[in-house]
Amino acid sequence: MKKRRVLLKLSGEALAGPQKTGFDEATVMEVARQVKLSLDTGVEVGIVIGGGNFWRGRTSEAIDRTKADQIGMLATVMNCIYVSEIFRNAGMKTEILTPFACGSMTELFSKDRANKCFEEGKVVFFAGGTGHPYFSTDTGVALRAIEMEADCILLAKAIDGVYDSDPKLNPEAKKFDTISIQEVIDRKLAVVDLTASIMCMEHKMPMAVFSLNEKDGIALAMQGKINGTLVTA
Numbered sequence: 001m002k003k004r005r006v007l008l009k010l011s012g013e014a015l016a017g018p019q020k021t022g023f024d025e026a027t028v029m030e031v032a033r034q035v036k037l038s039l040d041t042g043v044e045v046g047i048v049i050g051g052g053n054f055w056r057g058r059t060s061e062a063i064d065r066t067k068a069d070q071i072g073m074l075a076t077v078m079n080c081i082y083v084s085e086i087f088r089n090a091g092m093k094t095e096i097l098t099p100f101a102c103g104s105m106t107e108l109f110s111k112d113r114a115n116k117c118f119e120e121g122k123v124v125f126f127a128g129g130t131g132h133p134y135f136s137t138d139t140g141v142a143l144r145a146i147e148m149e150a151d152c153i154l155l156a157k158a159i160d161g162v163y164d165s166d167p168k169l170n171p172e173a174k175k176f177d178t179i180s181i182q183e184v185i186d187r188k189l190a191v192v193d194l195t196a197s198i199m200c201m202e203h204k205m206p207m208a209v210f211s212l213n214e215k216d217g218i219a220l221a222m223q224g225k226i227n228g229t230l231v232t233a
Helices: 012-019 025-039 065-089 111-119 137-147 181-187 194-202 217-222
Strands: 005-010 044-049 094-098 123-126 152-157 178-180 207-211 229-232
Touching (some): 005 025, 005 137, 005 217, 044 065, 044 111, 123 137, 152 217, 181 194, 181 229, 207 217
């Protein structure tokens, strides 16, 4: 029987907690607790982390976009090393895979290597994005989810689902329980960036959007119990 395999996308800002930069250890330890609950039931878990708690290169006009994106890729590597160590402290085995060499700190990504890690019961961190500029970690998680034949992409966000408008600006904003990726694209709802949305649509990769702050939200989502919005392909 095929095991359930999910790719969890965490924003760097979410890991930073209230201070908005660096790491909030209590937040990361809570993520680790929930992931371990799912891992112990046999779910295979891959993780992609953004780099926004360290770097937002697109806001600078003084730095070449390629160089800015490279700094962002390295920010995601730092995040994965940190979170991986918290996970290990919580009793899990982990592996960090990158699309470029990082000395002895990570292993080079290949589908075969990642599958072997999953078979060994490891949480697999996909760091460094796609390894190329002009692609976000949204595109990175879509690419890895498709390559690794995941069942779903889980998007743990500061908001509890997908709305028809910004609920911070519009108190009448309507939350969707289910919405198609095509409608997300047509309405420009920006669940993930356009490149990632189109990849998920073309390869029929569903996404689930839920709140990182919901009690056991990650653990429930990994079991297929979505209290936010299911984005269908």
